[in-house]
Structure formats: C-alpha cells, structure tokens
Amino acid sequence: MATFKFRTPVSETDVRKPSIGDTVYVSGTMITARDQAHRRALEHAKTGKPIPVDFEGGVIFHCGPIAVKEKEQWRIVAAGPTTSTRMEAYEAEFIEKMKPRIIVGKAGMGARTAEAARKFGAMYCDFTGGAAVLASQKIRAVKGVEWYDLGMPEALWILEVEEFGPMTVTIDSHGKNLHDIVQGSAQEKRAEILKVLGVA
Amino acid sequence: MGIEKTVEKTAVEILRRAVIYLPRDVKEALNSAYKDETSQAGRTQLKAILDNIKLGESGKTPICQDTGIILFFVTVGRDFGDFSFVPEALRAAVRTATVDVPLRPNAVHPLTRKNSGDNTGMNMPYINWDIGEGDYIEVTAMPKGAGSENMSSFAMLTPAEGESALKRFVIDQVIKAGAQPCPPTIIGVGVGGSADIALKLAKKALLRSIGMRHPEPQTANLEKAILDAINMTGIGPMGLGGRFTSLGVNIEYAHCHTASLPVGLNMQCWAARRATGRIHRDGTVEMVG
Numbered sequence: 236m237a238t239f240k241f242r243t244p245v246s247e248t249d250v251r252k253p254s255i256g257d258t259v260y261v262s263g264t265m266i267t268a269r270d271q272a273h274r275r276a277l278e279h280a281k282t283g284k285p286i287p288v289d290f291e292g293g294v295i296f297h298c299g300p301i302a303v304k305e306k307e308q309w310r311i312v313a314a315g316p317t318t319s320t321r322m323e324a325y326e327a328e329f330i331e332k333m334k335p336r337i338i339v340g341k342a343g344m345g346a347r348t349a350e351a352a353r354k355f356g357a358m359y360c361d362f363t364g365g366a367a368v369l370a371s372q373k374i375r376a377v378k379g380v381e382w383y384d385l386g387m388p389e390a391l392w393i394l395e396v397e398e399f400g401p402m403t404v405t406i407d408s409h410g411k412n413l414h415d416i417v418q419g420s421a422q423e424k425r426a427e428i429l430k431v432l433g434v435a
Numbered sequence: 436m437g438i439e440k441t442v443e444k445t446a447v448e449i450l451r452r453a454v455i456y457l458p459r460d461v462k463e464a465l466n467s468a469y470k471d472e473t474s475q476a477g478r479t480q481l482k483a484i485l486d487n488i489k490l491g492e493s494g495k496t497p498i499c500q501d502t503g504i505i506l507f508f509v510t511v512g513r514d515f516g517d518f519s520f521v522p523e524a525l526r527a528a529v530r531t532a533t534v535d536v537p538l539r540p541n542a543v544h545p546l547t548r549k550n551s552g553d554n555t556g557m558n559m560p561y562i563n564w565d566i567g568e569g570d571y572i573e574v575t576a577m578p579k580g581a582g583s584e585n586m587s588s589f590a591m592l593t594p595a596e597g598e599s600a601l602k603r604f605v606i607d608q609v610i611k612a613g614a615q616p617c618p619p620t621i622i623g624v625g626v627g628g629s630a631d632i633a634l635k636l637a638k639k640a641l642l643r644s645i646g647m648r649h650p651e652p653q654t655a656n657l658e659k660a661i662l663d664a665i666n667m668t669g670i671g672p673m674g675l676g677g678r679f680t681s682l683g684v685n686i687e688y689a690h691c692h693t694a695s696l697p698v699g700l701n702m703q704c705w706a707a708r709r710a711t712g713r714i715h716r717d718g719t720v721e722m723v724g
Contacts, residue, residue, distance in 0.1 A: 364617040365582075418613045
C-alpha cells in the first residue's frame, strides 16, 4: 500500500495515481459540503445563480463541524466526516459539473459516484469516522463560511488544512470500490454465519 | 441555589462529560479490540479512534463533531418530591451546553429542515421517564449521533420462526449497514412488547455497559452468539475490513402478544456516549457514570 501527499489544486494525473487501500494526505484548501450544500450548488449551477466557492481541482469534505466564533474569527473545534451515503444522490453530477478531485467522508459511496470518479478523474477517501479532534488538529484556519443560512452543519466551510489524514482511498479513479468489496465478502459469508447460529 | 437550578447545572455537566469522556467500559473494549485486531486497515482505524479519544480528553473537546440529538433517561425517586420543573430545567441545560461545551446545533424541524440553533425544539430534548427509589433523580444523557441512529430498523417477525428469524434479521441489518454506523458498534436489540416498545427497548439496551450480560442465561447466551456471528462478517473497524465489527450485543425483551414477534434494532457507534448524575432533594450531586 502506497502513501501519497497532495496539495490543492490537485491535477487529474495525480488523482489517477492512487488505488484503493492506499493512504492519502492533503494540504491546501478543503471545503465542507453535506446534502443541503450539494443540492443548492447543483440547483444554482442549473439556474445560473452564483456559487460562492470554486470546487475545481479541490477537496470536498463531507463534514458538519462544530465551530466557535472568537473575536470575529471562526475556529473549528471538532470536524470529523459524516456518512457519505447521503450525498450519493448528488455526487456524480457534482463531480461532473464542479470538478473536485478528492471527496473525503466516511462509510463509502455507491456505483454512480465510482463511475463519475472513473470517468472524470476523482477519488473518494475515508477519514476515520468520529475522529473529530484528530481531524480538527489538521485544520490550520477557517478561510470563510458560505451559505450559513443552511445551519452550522450544512454550511460550506472553507478550511485551510495541512497534511490532512491519514485517509484511506476507498474509491479510486479506476472503478474500484473498497467498501463494496468488504460488504460483498460479508454477504458471501452470510450463509455460513447463519449456519453457525443454527439458523436454517 | 434552588433545586431547579441545581438540576439544570448538573445536566449541563452531564452533557459535557458525555460528549468529551467516553465511558470506561467503551474505552476498555476499544483498547482490547486494538490489541486483538489482526487486519492492518482495522488496526489503523482503531489507532486513530484511540488517539482521538485521548486528544478529546486532554483538550476537553467533544470527541465527535456529531454531538447528536439529546436524549435523557430520568429516573425519579419516590421520595424526591415535586419534579414538574425537570423538563424545563433539562431544556435550559441543553441550550446552555450548546453554547458552553459546545454542542453542534443539530435539531431541525423534520420537514422544513430549519435548524432551531440550540438543540431544542418540539419534543426535543426527549425525556424517557422511569420511577425509582430514594430521594434523588438520576439523569442519564445519551447524545445520539445520526450515523448510527440512521441504521435503526424494525421488523414484525413470524412468531413460529422465533429466535432464527431474530438472528437472521440482526445479521442482515449489520451487513446492510456496513461501514455506515461507524463500527465497531454496539448493537441494541429490543424483542417483544409492541412495535414502539421493541424500539424503545433496543435504545435502552444501549445504556447497559459493554460486557454486562442480560441477567437471564438464555438471553445472555443469545447476546454472545449474535456478537460472535456479527464479528464473522469481516466488516471490521470503519468497514475497512477486520475482526471487530461490533463490541457488544445487548438484548432487552418484553412479553408480547401470542400472535406477534416485534424486533427493534438500534445501533450505537464506537463513540458510545452516555453519562449519568444523581441529584438529591437536598441539592447534593453525585456523578455516577
């Protein structure tokens, strides 16, 4: 398993290097976006309304942080990943239209996202779920917050990060999906497990 | 200070402890999982989890940004006296804790999705009531994150299939949930009663410490058997593969109608947060868990 360190903006050539199971660290700008922000960004793209940030070559973080405002400056207290499955409905279109290169979350994503990652050159990485203090230590500064009307968790937080990680690549740009492999193998063991439990 | 204010201040403290310090049984279970995990990916995840727990404690920071929706379990001692002020005191405590701890404002209107900003709202925080002994009220806070809560499920199973149907249901739900509830999880199962009772018991089962088995041997053995079976799936920490998919299975049951077999399932993430305090009528306070 290889380790990769990237800085934003990430090029397509770079994002196509890692494979599932590899370790990744990123430095530069990371933007949080959850379901509401994905939905609004895609709506705005459709209707031509402005989007306050540029996602191209960037890193999307499925995260709703706890942030506190101290002397007019935001500070991130805790910022672990949220379950990415909720964004599955939007991510493929988001990758196509907004062109981010790295999506960070937890628990993996589905076939549509994997296909978009393969087609347009992107990858999805897992950061340990719940490890919010570990994550916040890699955040150097809050560069801004947009769409705060969506609420603290759903807003777009623009973060400056340094060696954010370790993250595990679970969807690479070659069509492989690590969570699918693990879950598929669990499904294969199901009959044997039920037999051990004495279930006919 | 009046008893109202004491309850409120204690509840803030209970919430703070709940989101920053994991219960000892949970930490011990995670430590021993790290020792025994054989998959490299699983060990990496457990190491990050243990590091994160330490960082949270030393920095007095909530270990997970999802500080959940706030659920209270309140047991009122028969000699405590008037407790009609408790709901308002707990609501006030949630508002204060949201700013002071801080907690992430998570409570939204279920349909408009408008965030109230202070973790309170219609029926929230939710209080479960019980009757107990003594001159005190015991307050347990369980901040429940959505990653695991969203994996809850319920089934009306066929009574004739009994235990087999229950086992199949739990295993299938765990496989379906995969990485989503932030494994290694704790699995709460509520069996019997009625639909609502089964789900309530499943949640209540999560208040029991890891490793503490149901007092009745038959149910205790079922808990052990299902835990071993879950850990055969290989889903592992964070669903990246490994031996530790769950740390414990806790089952609670109620007698039910002869024609039904309701089963509720409630999952808890590794950040299994709960804290308990007792407030006596005279204003003395003990933190008991």
